[in-house]
Amino acid sequence: MGYALKAVPEPQAILRAWMPFKQLIGVTSVHTEEDYAQAQATINALLVEIGDNESHPLADVLDYLADQVRAYEDENFHIPEAKxxxxxxxxxxxxxxxxxxxxxxxxxxxxxxxxxxxxxxxxxxxxxxxxxxxxxxxxxx
CATH class of the missing domain: 1.10.260.40 (lambda repressor-like DNA-binding domains)
Structure with a gap:
């Protein structure tokens, strides 16, 4: 089954969009405790704004940052199994x-x-x- 893909933007166009986003957010990947703290603070602000509205335009940003935090936690924090x-x-x-x-x-x-x-x-x-x-x-x- 074939999928109709959208045109892929040029890497330089992606970079022009990414850098201002990255600068505004402050963190786009979590590798250090500082990144982790910044991502958590941003997630908290987004949760206040978004609430339960999963169709909010910022929900994708929230999901992206939450995935970054989760990956960092999985790598750096051992959480014992619990009910x-x-x-x-x-x-x-x-x-x-x-x-x-x-x-x-x-x-x-x-x-x-x-x-x-x-x-x-x-x-x-x-x-x-x-x-x-x-x-x-x-x-x-």
């Missing part, structure tokens, strides 16, 4: 949160069921929790 409910409990404890503080993610009863191990975390709730705690959705699935 999603344990991860949620840990993050709530670290942030000093109670179940009703997560009403923006799920009803209190649902959070209680998840924490007690009586219910798994749905993909939608995992997305909300990942945004809330600024972590990868994978830790909740």
């Amino acid at each position: 999603p409910s344990d991860v949620l409990h840990f993050l709530m404890e670290q942030h000093g949160l109670k179940q009703d503080d997560l009403a923006d993610c799920a009803p209190q009863g649902r959070i209680s069921e998840i924490l007690n191990g009586n219910r798994s975390i749905s993909k939608e709730i995992a997305k909300r929790l990942a945004r809330r705690f600024h972590v990868s959705i994978d830790v909740f699935l």
Whole structure:
């Protein structure tokens, strides 16, 4: 099955678009702690702007930076395997949160069921929790 590809821009045209973008963002790949901190700060600003709107024009930038951060974390941070409910409990404890503080993610009863191990975390709730705690959705699935 053939695909109709768009014309590929000349490398110099890509460079003319990339350099101002890179200068504005401050980081486009994450190789150091400084890059990591800058990318995290930019991600946080984008999350405030974008919210839950996955069709927002900046969503692709957010996804790109999140992929860069994830690759850096995978290479530099060892995260032990844990059940999603344990991860949620840990993050709530670290942030000093109670179940009703997560009403923006799920009803209190649902959070209680998840924490007690009586219910798994749905993909939608995992997305909300990942945004809330600024972590990868994978830790909740």
